[in-house]
Amino acid sequence: MPGDFYDQARIFVQAGDGGDGAATFSREKYVPRGGPDGGDGGRGGHVILLADPGLNTLLPFRERSRFVAERGGNGGTSRKHGRNGRDTTIRVPVGTVARTTIDGETYEIDLDAPGLRLLAARGGRGGLGNTHFATSTYQTPRIAELGEPGERREIEIELKLLADVGLVGFPNAGKSTLLSVISAARPKIAPYPFTTLQPNLGVVEVGEQSFVAADIPGLIEGAHRGAGLGFDFLRHIERTRLLIHMIDAAGVDGRDPAGDFNAINEELRLYQPALAARPQIVALNKADLPEARANLARVRVAIDLPDSDVFVISAATREGIDALLQRVAARLADIPALHQPPRAAMLSWPVPRVDERLYTITPVSDGWRVSGRRIERLISMTNFAQSEAIMRIQRVLEASGISAALLAAGIRNGDILYIERAAFDWEDGEVSYRVPGSYATR
């Protein structure tokens, strides 16, 4: 069962490729040979994550983990611009953390406010039409770009619920019972430990104020290193502002309530010191039972908190609950909310500070491979069916210094030059395109 929780998932997102640019010529009357008028392709659709306050589970991502956005439309004659591809929006619960690896670096973005959006995969830009390739000396360019491929990413998403108040305590302390009494939530309640297997959220109203409380599975000794169920859920209360520490004062399961208090605090500290330092309000529960009454004085001594933060309650009879909630609401009013309103319309992954022009040359069995962001993008946007495309590649290889670097590395006539999906024959510094199928790709 552990590891199988649905509050973590891995998704694959693929943005739309840009549309292709057009290589067309106007056919006007009296103009013997019209000028280039091929329009640009449209941008490919983005894949966007959107923090939706109406959701509280990543369960749907068990069923579906692949998301693709639409391709951009192709450019047309008369400079007609291709249509932009439609974006694909993936709704995730508020509090979802998204993680991806770019160039060996892992980046994390927290969708911690309703309405925040993350540009998870950027749509490719549209290819340029042939109007962009005309110069005073070259007026009939029969060349246009293909659309840029859309980004593809593997993204880990993890839900860290955003609640103001976390309910912690041993199994059977009565956490779910309390949540069911103070909110409309209807968690499962039963007289055996580990009834709660997944976090439950409830909205609690106290006068004009309201807050969100999270009930998580019971903690036991060793929880910080994975014992029981609690560990997988402690992260859900990492971002609460206050904890209600529930203790079964009657010791129904045979434990000492005073020991319980210290044991849970120790687990919190070992899991994350900041969690142990979070403001706590203690609820000594099951006060309706005589055993609890007998224990109270002794337990109270073991709890190093002022009287104003220790409450004797019965979730079963509702005794003491109003006073507890009043105090929780009052303390919350003094603790600033961690979560800020949306910072930007659309968040995006940080752009790695890599010079796009950098490239590497690696010897392969029958030639050389050139890798580099800019040159690879150029190749991916080249339509080799257009005979003039190879001239552009030739020019770029020379202007970028790649040709000279290849010669310095020892390239010889007859060697094959591989860049991205393309392969070229190299002959006296001139490249010619090898038709796919005549070589093994990669």
Ligand SMILES: Nc1nc2c(ncn2[C@@H]2O[C@H](COP(=O)(O)OP(=O)(O)OP(=O)(O)O)[C@@H](O)[C@H]2O)c(=O)[nH]1
């Ligand atoms: N007598 C009495 N029983 C209570 C009280 N609160 C809860 N219980 C009982 O204690 C048992 C455990 O309650 P839960 O609310 O399921 O406890 P929990 O802390 O959520 O337990 P886990 O989900 O297993 O961690 C149930 O049988 C409840 O009916 C109370 O105030 N008085």
Ligand SMILES: [Mg+2]
């Ligand atoms: Mg429970």
